[in-house]
Amino acid sequence: xxxxxxxxxxxxxxxxxxxxSSPTLHGIQRFTAxxxxxxNAQVRAAGGFxxxxxxxxxxxxxxxxxxxxxxxxxxxxxxxxxxxxxxRDGVEGFWRADANYQCWSMVRRFGxxxxxxxxxxDFWEHHxxxxxxxxxxxxxxxxxxxIRGLALGRFDELLRTAVLHPAMQHYLGNVNSSKSAPNExxxxxxxxxxxxxxxxxxxxxxxxxxxxxxxYRMNNWVVTYDPTKHWTGAVTxxxxxxxxxxxxxxxxxxxxxxxxxxxxxxxxxxxxKLAQRxxxxxxxxxxxxxxxxxxxxxxxxxxxxxxxxxxSPEFARSAxxxxxxxxxxxxxxxxxxGVRLAAPAGASDAAANAILGRSTDIGLAPFAWxxxxxxxxxAAAWSSASRFLASLETHYSxxxxxxxxxxxxxxxxxxxxxxxxxxxxxxxxxxxRTMLGRPSTAKLLRVACEASGCKxxxxxxxxxxxxxxxxxxxxxxxxxxxxxxxx
Amino acid sequence: xxxxxxxxxxxxxxxxxxxxxxxAPSCAEVGCDDFARVAMSxxxxxxxxxxxxxxxxxxxxxxxVGDAFLQTSYAxxxxxxxxxxxxxxxxAVDGMSMVVPHGDPVYYQARPKIGIPAETLLAKDGFFGLHxxxxxxxxxxxxxxxxxxxxxxxxxxxxxxxxxxxxxxDADPGSRERIGWINRLIGRDxxxxxxxxxxxxxxxxxxxxxxxxxxxxxxxxNQVKLAGADQWDKQGRRPRSMRTMWGDxxxxxxxxxxxxxxxxSQFGAVTATSTTPANGxxxxxxxxxxxxxxxxxxxxxxxxxxVITIDQGNWDHHVNLGTLEWGSMxxxxxxxxxxxxxxxxxxxxxxxxxxxxxxxxxxxxxxENANYGLDHGYGTVMMLLGAGVRGGYYGRWxxxxxxxxxxxxxxxxxxxVLAEVVTARLGASSAQVFPGFTPTPVGVVSxx
Numbered sequence: 035x036x037x038x039x040x041x042x043x044x045x046x047x048x049x050x051x052x053x054x055s056s057p058t059l060h061g062i063q064r065f066t067a068x069x070x071x072x073x074n075a076q077v078r079a080a081g082g083f084x085x086x087x088x089x090x091x092x093x094x095x096x097x098x099x100x101x102x103x104x105x106x107x108x109x110x111x112x113x114x115x116x117x118x119x120x121x122r123d124g125v126e127g128f129w130r131a132d133a134n135y136q137c138w139s140m141v142r143r144f145g146x147x148x149x150x151x152x153x154x155x156d157f158w159e160h161h162x163x164x165x166x167x168x169x170x171x172x173x174x175x176x177x178x179x180x181i182r183g184l185a186l187g188r189f190d191e192l193l194r195t196a197v198l199h200p201a202m203q204h205y206l207g208n209v210n211s212s213k214s215a216p217n218e219x220x221x222x223x224x225x226x227x228x229x230x231x232x233x234x235x236x237x238x239x240x241x242x243x244x245x246x247x248x249x250y251r252m253n254n255w256v257v258t259y260d261p262t263k264h265w266t267g268a269v270t271x272x273x274x275x276x277x278x279x280x281x282x283x284x285x286x287x288x289x290x291x292x293x294x295x296x297x298x299x300x301x302x303x304x305x306x307k308l309a310q311r312x313x314x315x316x317x318x319x320x321x322x323x324x325x326x327x328x329x330x331x332x333x334x335x336x337x338x339x340x341x342x343x344x345x346s347p348e349f350a351r352s353a354x355x356x357x358x359x360x361x362x363x364x365x366x367x368x369x370x371x372g373v374r375l376a377a378p379a380g381a382s383d384a385a386a387n388a389i390l391g392r393s394t395d396i397g398l399a400p401f402a403w404x405x406x407x408x409x410x411x412x413a414a415a416w417s418s419a420s421r422f423l424a425s426l427e428t429h430y431s432x433x434x435x436x437x438x439x440x441x442x443x444x445x446x447x448x449x450x451x452x453x454x455x456x457x458x459x460x461x462x463x464x465x466x467r468t469m470l471g472r473p474s475t476a477k478l479l480r481v482a483c484e485a486s487g488c489k490x491x492x493x494x495x496x497x498x499x500x501x502x503x504x505x506x507x508x509x510x511x512x513x514x515x516x517x518x519x520x521x
Numbered sequence: 522x523x524x525x526x527x528x529x530x531x532x533x534x535x536x537x538x539x540x541x542x543x544x545a546p547s548c549a550e551v552g553c554d555d556f557a558r559v560a561m562s563x564x565x566x567x568x569x570x571x572x573x574x575x576x577x578x579x580x581x582x583x584x585x586v587g588d589a590f591l592q593t594s595y596a597x598x599x600x601x602x603x604x605x606x607x608x609x610x611x612x613a614v615d616g617m618s619m620v621v622p623h624g625d626p627v628y629y630q631a632r633p634k635i636g637i638p639a640e641t642l643l644a645k646d647g648f649f650g651l652h653x654x655x656x657x658x659x660x661x662x663x664x665x666x667x668x669x670x671x672x673x674x675x676x677x678x679x680x681x682x683x684x685x686x687x688x689x690x691d692a693d694p695g696s697r698e699r700i701g702w703i704n705r706l707i708g709r710d711x712x713x714x715x716x717x718x719x720x721x722x723x724x725x726x727x728x729x730x731x732x733x734x735x736x737x738x739x740x741x742x743n744q745v746k747l748a749g750a751d752q753w754d755k756q757g758r759r760p761r762s763m764r765t766m767w768g769d770x771x772x773x774x775x776x777x778x779x780x781x782x783x784x785x786s787q788f789g790a791v792t793a794t795s796t797t798p799a800n801g802x803x804x805x806x807x808x809x810x811x812x813x814x815x816x817x818x819x820x821x822x823x824x825x826x827x828v829i830t831i832d833q834g835n836w837d838h839h840v841n842l843g844t845l846e847w848g849s850m851x852x853x854x855x856x857x858x859x860x861x862x863x864x865x866x867x868x869x870x871x872x873x874x875x876x877x878x879x880x881x882x883x884x885x886x887x888x889e890n891a892n893y894g895l896d897h898g899y900g901t902v903m904m905l906l907g908a909g910v911r912g913g914y915y916g917r918w919x920x921x922x923x924x925x926x927x928x929x930x931x932x933x934x935x936x937x938v939l940a941e942v943v944t945a946r947l948g949a950s951s952a953q954v955f956p957g958f959t960p961t962p963v964g965v966v967s968x969x
Binding site: 212237241420424431 | 611612680681682683684699715720724725726731735736737738739740744745746747748749756758759761762763765766767770772773774775776777778780781784785835837839840888889890891892894896897925
């Protein structure tokens, strides 16, 4: 029927292009924004994945990329006053300032040498989700930067900082709550989403925590505390009790947060979410138990939990089981294609801005999830038919260099050729190693042959039609593979 | 747990459950990539026909070979006699602002600032009335094609958005499997096209559509195309290579990829519909209007879409629900009504097969908070519009209370309403779609 029946597809290794071992590639896929040959070299130079991981946890690589790119949008580092003023003056609305932050979060992950910090910043920012869609005034960029700074530290500090940050206080309506009619929104999500998870508390305990959280106010984007709005009286919730007699309830709130951070159910929840992110959608309960124990034993420090996770046999067995989210797909595709990004210089169609729309097209821009539980982290959410089609659309436009065109330098088709003359099957193997970090397979070779119309033994040169005209059709195939769409 | 003896509303009409349909074969039994082989052989056939000279009636559509099979293979879809459109009002809508119980004095006592004055209500009877911004829907109401079932919801209160949404959309409390009620609904027969259930406006599948049956979740109709399968791909290399790549991939991603390629091959009749709404319909700008317009085009294309689900907005009004003059509720009811009115105008005669039902995970408290808002409550309203709907107000009113536990109690399990819709309109078995649940007759929908 087709030539598929007659041609034999036997992958041939192009050994000159180095690839990491399978366990190292797995670690890279889980804790970075995607494989690159340069990253492979960095891991090798560190002496292997575990040593590289330790050095990442210790910030042993420079932060120049983040420092450079946070200047690409003035709103990223602007004060609340300046951001609010620009919104009032119609210069740059809050929604655009938040969009800048969304873009920067992707750019950061694209180029950072501190890949593990970026990965964990992303994790915590979704755990303490505040949508970056212009709904929380001037606070969102600072919120994200603050969480990034704490991302490899301790959960108690993260919890305290996130929950009391004006972005969260505003998002969940706590700044207008008062003792006359407490707003229960933050109280409920503090327990259900941020700490112990749903179930172990009663509605009376939600109301009690809501009363304890009264007193915070906001005026002209400044968070203040008004003791006359604070409900006083004893509070009991989840094993926490406090007389709460002081009209200034802030010390009692801090005590509650410290209690919740160390609650065994919080340990369970944090361990479960980490295992879902870095192991599998349905993590083994034994692993979760062990990680929860490490969390409690290390008094909520994150690094020991991560070390235990990557050392676990459950982690080792889980390669390729996670589906990339839309933003992860976009960033990993740009990394696989070896592009260079430049400052957007205010152009909405520059790559550093345009990638946001690409992520939306595939399903969701970073931090655009409309509810406080944060974007889902399971295959079913990111496997819809339209996700697939939109991913392919994005891969193809990147592969052709058709969109975006500004603020980005794509590799030339010729630069993908590792030699002046090479068999097609070897070329496919080289591309697989370069873009996916692993040798080609018989199936990938067959797909590449079908997509390009080339035969395995066909000689490819710079004058071959595939290099002159049809490289986008070939290289997009690698991005369209199950290997690239998972991590 | 959930069966009740009281009869809700004007219930007189009981629809018996037909015998359960034969369970569709699983992927493991038939192979989920069957469609790929079918598409391949159909394509070979069509290309042969074109080469032979195209003397058949379909010949005029076969002039461009690369595109031809995409344009013609939609004949494989079937026409459906009835379409269910599910509007999910995300964030827990305050049913008492949509359909106001003006006859309950506690309503106004509990809502001194945000209560909607009785004199402003539309379609008012002695007890209920509609939010004035629902005015564009009055023609539907007065013609007896719009109904409201009040005090509806889950059998047990659940104030977590996320847990409640899962319960509502999974609708199978006895099972640990995560399969949505819409997926079970379309799984009642052996027809398995991803176009049978479509989610429009949001490509992240809601729980209701998740399950073994392939479905299509898209932001917009223009996403239903395979990049690279264009006029320059004359040999069909692109679709062939993608079928090879994804034909045997397991898990949700493989299922989604195959559903996507099947959907693309079956979508031509929708793509061919005009992008301009019919009958002068004008949709409100924004995602909700866009999704409804896409739904109308999909129905017009008649590609076998039996269930279309659309998310609407964020009704989580802890703050600034507001009054008739300002706030989020007056804006959102305006958008809701304008969108649905445009949808029915756009549909024209096709409206005779389209039934719309609204769902929300729970309702809101009776008593307003200090922020012109309402915290998480329990019962809410479900609205039904269109084909088969018996207009009017339904639901046994439990009476409001103004104390610390000021919920609107639930008197109608939401599944009773949905069960009536899916049995009367789609001929489904309630027992299959809502396992273990015995519906109480509501009488709000009549059969085909």
